[in-house]
Amino acid sequence: MKTTTANYQTLIVTFAEPIRILDNIFDDAEAWGVASLKEWIDCYESTRFTPTGDRTAVITSEYNMEYVQEWLERYTPIGSLVSA
DSSP: OOOOOOOOEEEEEEESSOHHHHGGGGSOHHHHSOSSHHHHHHTSTTEEEEEOSSSEEEEEESSOHHHHHHHHHHHSOEEEEEEO
């Protein structure tokens, strides 16, 4: 029997604004289909958003990190991104 271990990528994000403010991007929940940044990122298959402070979060993803990072850089104010 073969055992497969997933290779998850980790990104530590510090936003330039509080996450609760960034959630306002999703005020039109009908248009987005979600109501928060966490919900949006968690919709990517194998990807999870874990807030660790009011402006920081750890994001893990098995194979969608490139797309998540691109979206974050385009639509949110980033203070720093660190791959871990």
